[in-house]
Amino acid sequence: MKKLVFVLSAVALIVAIILLAKGNTPLPKGWFAAGSKPAEYEMGIDKTVFQNGNSSAYLKSKDPTGNDFGTLMQYISAENYTGKRLRLSGYVKSDDVEGWSGMWMRVDGEA
Numbered sequence: 001m002k003k004l005v006f007v008l009s010a011v012a013l014i015v016a017i018i019l020l021a022k023g024n025t026p027l028p029k030g031w032f033a034a035g036s037k038p039a040e041y042e043m044g045i046d047k048t049v050f051q052n053g054n055s056s057a058y059l060k061s062k063d064p065t066g067n068d069f070g071t072l073m074q075y076i077s078a079e080n081y082t083g084k085r086l087r088l089s090g091y092v093k094s095d096d097v098e099g100w101s102g103m104w105m106r107v108d109g110e111a
Contacts, residue, residue, distance in 0.1 A: 027072065028057050034073040041070030051091050064098070078107055 026045060027033065033043050046058045057072055088105045 031057070031072045031074045033070065035068065035070035037066065037068035038070045040066055040068055043070065043072055049093065056091075056093075064096075078109075 027043060028045055033039075033041070035041070040062050042058075042060045042062055044058060045055050047055045049056045049058075059070055059072060061070070086105070088103060090103050092102060094101045
């Protein structure tokens with residue numbers, strides 16, 4: 001029996017906490033706010049920090065004493081990647097992080 005190949009892969013990127021970020025700006029195309037309490041985070045595009053010629057995204061806690069998390073996330077179809085090895089790479093810049101900051105990738109659904 002053929003296995004279901006339509007598997008969604010979630011790639012979430014926790015990006016820099018940037019002190020220079022001012023106000024909410026639109027999120028990068030294809031990305032959305034997620035996490036346990038995404039409304040507790042300011043997220044947007046930072047046009048003052050660049051990597052490889054592209055502006056970066058930022059994520060900043062509105063309540064540094066909170067015990068929740070926020071992410072910038074996107075869904076992609078895993079159909080073209082079934083049975084292949086994947087590598088997640090990117091850049092993270094942080095400032096005044098307590099706890100953890102980083103990038104992660106996961107696969108959801110049937111294989």
